Amino acid sequence: MSAAASNIDAFWMPFTANRDFRTKPRIISGASGHYYTTADGTRLYDTFSGLWTCGIGHCHPKVVAAVQRQVAELDYCIGFQVSNDKAFALAERVIDIAPEGFSNCFFTNSGSESVDTALKIALAYHRARGEGNRTRLIGREKGYHGVNFGGMSVGGMVPNRKVFSPNLIPGVDHLRHTLDLQHNAFSRGQPEWGMHLAGDLERLAGLHDGSNIAAVIVEPVAGSAGIIPPPVGYLEKMREICDRHGILLIFDEVITAFGRVGKAFGAERFGVKPDIITTAKGLTNGVIPMGAVIVRDHVYDAFMQGPPHMIEFFHGYTYSGHPVAAAAGLAVLDVYKEEGTFEQAASLEQTFEDILHSFADHDKVIDVRNFGLMGAIELASRDGAPGARGLEIHKKCFWDEHLVVRNGMDVLQFSPFLNSDVDEMQRSFEVIRRVIDTVD
Numbered sequence: 001m002s003a004a005a006s007n008i009d010a011f012w013m014p015f016t017a018n019r020d021f022r023t024k025p026r027i028i029s030g031a032s033g034h035y036y037t038t039a040d041g042t043r044l045y046d047t048f049s050g051l052w053t054c055g056i057g058h059c060h061p062k063v064v065a066a067v068q069r070q071v072a073e074l075d076y077c078i079g080f081q082v083s084n085d086k087a088f089a090l091a092e093r094v095i096d097i098a099p100e101g102f103s104n105c106f107f108t109n110s111g112s113e114s115v116d117t118a119l120k121i122a123l124a125y126h127r128a129r130g131e132g133n134r135t136r137l138i139g140r141e142k143g144y145h146g147v148n149f150g151g152m153s154v155g156g157m158v159p160n161r162k163v164f165s166p167n168l169i170p171g172v173d174h175l176r177h178t179l180d181l182q183h184n185a186f187s188r189g190q191p192e193w194g195m196h197l198a199g200d201l202e203r204l205a206g207l208h209d210g211s212n213i214a215a216v217i218v219e220p221v222a223g224s225a226g227i228i229p230p231p232v233g234y235l236e237k238m239r240e241i242c243d244r245h246g247i248l249l250i251f252d253e254v255i256t257a258f259g260r261v262g263k264a265f266g267a268e269r270f271g272v273k274p275d276i277i278t279t280a281k282g283l284t285n286g287v288i289p290m291g292a293v294i295v296r297d298h299v300y301d302a303f304m305q306g307p308p309h310m311i312e313f314f315h316g317y318t319y320s321g322h323p324v325a326a327a328a329g330l331a332v333l334d335v336y337k338e339e340g341t342f343e344q345a346a347s348l349e350q351t352f353e354d355i356l357h358s359f360a361d362h363d364k365v366i367d368v369r370n371f372g373l374m375g376a377i378e379l380a381s382r383d384g385a386p387g388a389r390g391l392e393i394h395k396k397c398f399w400d401e402h403l404v405v406r407n408g409m410d411v412l413q414f415s416p417f418l419n420s421d422v423d424e425m426q427r428s429f430e431v432i433r434r435v436i437d438t439v440d
């Protein structure tokens, strides 16, 4: 067996059918701009911009140069009681583009860590204010908040929860999700139906007494469950209920932050201000793993009590504020500004929406959903084989058409580059239509 083959055996791949993968591997060895390349030099167009990560394209020269410079200048720096110049600079820059009132930024290494950090901040915030009874956390069905125990517990993706069900953290309830094809199939953007479902929070506040609830966490637009935009008025109503009961509102913006919905944050786009925002992915364009939790001043201030020599929050990671990741983040934020990336993303929305909804007439398609540059084409499942059609399309696109297309079961998901070329985007969807035609 060749060295390459034994490498393939050793890597236990995440969220992958490992045995199926090894029968005919899909391995990328290079990338530039909007394309991946394989070892034999084949170029593949990336319809998912990484994993929602690489909005400005792969290997952006400014980001590559910043990382190269930083790794030679300061490769690592202790992050507890000492830190590095780039981490402070990046925190300031993130706060500069955050909605008004957000004052502080806590660095993590991933979306999952951002979520668990945010949940811990919420619990500790209430305790610091003398409301330690507020321990209950609320998530939502179909929510995805990463794979750590907190995020998994508030999340609502059944396959991710199933095996760990007895070990999920106690004291968590879930709102109903808002995807109902009878009422909101083929909505363009936000569906008109479903605002009333935010009222589930009021019901839970009635059941437990709102004074026992610490926080509710939602993705402003659910991503991993297959792009579920919030119904009109839904997030506004959620904010109102939180205010009435003193509940913290956490927006998980690991996908929606940094231009994906045409603004720096979903909070800005929807005009609804949460208390805490979690981010990752677009913070560094995926180049170096990094996440950030940003909080409003009242949250931060609640911690800044007691003797000043005491650590205010016993939490952090060896790599929080890593200088190379922070340098990547600074370069990425520069590019967003210099190239007008968020505005460019906003200008592509209508074209993207029109292309996606042109699939509505296809007999295998049961729904099309979109918001910003997030989109989904939901296919009918084959009898007795949910997910098989989606996976076959993914593989056919990769091997025969040189397109990387993500499927979540039978939902084809799309995350175009924020600086997509319209012709390229159009061509990729022509190919996808042909592939949908040709599979069973």
Ligand SMILES: Cc1ncc(COP(=O)(O)O)c(C=O)c1O
Binding pocket: 109, 110, 111, 112, 113, 115, 144, 145, 146, 147, 219, 223, 224, 252, 253, 254, 255, 280, 281
């Ligand atoms: C909304 C949301 N939260 C959290 C996560 C977890 O992020 P990570 O995979 O970086 O841990 C994701 C990942 O896709 C996500 O979409």
